[in-house]
Amino acid sequence: MTKLLEWVFGVLLLGAAWAFVTFDILNMNLPRTYREVAWPMPLYLLVTFGCYSLATVGYRVATFNDCDDAAKELQAQIKEAKEDLRKKGFKF
Amino acid sequence: MLLTHHRNSATCLAKQVKLATVTDQAVGVSLVGFSLLLFTYYSIWVIVLPFVDADHVLHQYFLPREYTVILPGVAALVVLLCIGAFVGVVMLKNHKPKKVD
Numbered sequence: 001m002t003k004l005l006e007w008v009f010g011v012l013l014l015g016a017a018w019a020f021v022t023f024d025i026l027n028m029n030l031p032r033t034y035r036e037v038a039w040p041m042p043l044y045l046l047v048t049f050g051c052y053s054l055a056t057v058g059y060r061v062a063t064f065n066d067c068d069d070a071a072k073e074l075q076a077q078i079k080e081a082k083e084d085l086r087k088k089g090f091k092f
Numbered sequence: 093m094l095l096t097h098h099r100n101s102a103t104c105l106a107k108q109v110k111l112a113t114v115t116d117q118a119v120g121v122s123l124v125g126f127s128l129l130l131f132t133y134y135s136i137w138v139i140v141l142p143f144v145d146a147d148h149v150l151h152q153y154f155l156p157r158e159y160t161v162i163l164p165g166v167a168a169l170v171v172l173l174c175i176g177a178f179v180g181v182v183m184l185k186n187h188k189p190k191k192v193d
Binding site: 033036037040043044046047048051052054055057058059060061062063064065066067068 | 110111112113116117119120121122123124126127128130131134135138139142143157160161164
């Protein structure tokens with residue numbers, strides 16, 4: 001079984017479980033508070049994923065060290081590339 | 093650039109001489125703090141509040157429950173609009189009319 005099939009299967013299983021609880025398909029008569037918590041679950045997971053992405057980006061921005069040597073090297077390489085392309089007729 | 097390992101940044105990380113600039117650190121820490129705050133507020137709102145009695149004082153700090161759906165929906169729309177506007181502006185700026193012979 002491919003990874004994609006595994007993920008699709010897992011998502012379908014979780015989706016089915018959520019649908020059964022939210023729409024009361026099997027008439028399980030769960031307590032009202034549990035249904036209140038269950039129905040926003042997909043949206044909640046989406047918001048959680050968004051927060052995690054934002055936190056990861058923020059953390060990597062804060063811990064990305066300044067690289068003077070690499071910056072100078074990169075600027076030199078950019079100049080070199082521009083000269084090379086200008087010789088070959090590329091207009092900036 | 094942030095999420096991949098460029099050759100130059102690999103040599104830089106090996107040295108670790110300088111930290112990120114103060115602005116970078118401030119922006120990064122504020123992003124992390126904001127996302128933590130948002131996550132905590134939303135988690136309590138969605139998961140904890142239904143189990144708390146209706147007359148508890150905690151309820152007055154949270155909006156009515158309909159907004160758990162409306163606010164993220166509106167935020168997603170706003171984000172999509174901003175991205176679309178940015179793409180549109182960039183495309184308009186770079187639009188070069190084709191030459192007519």
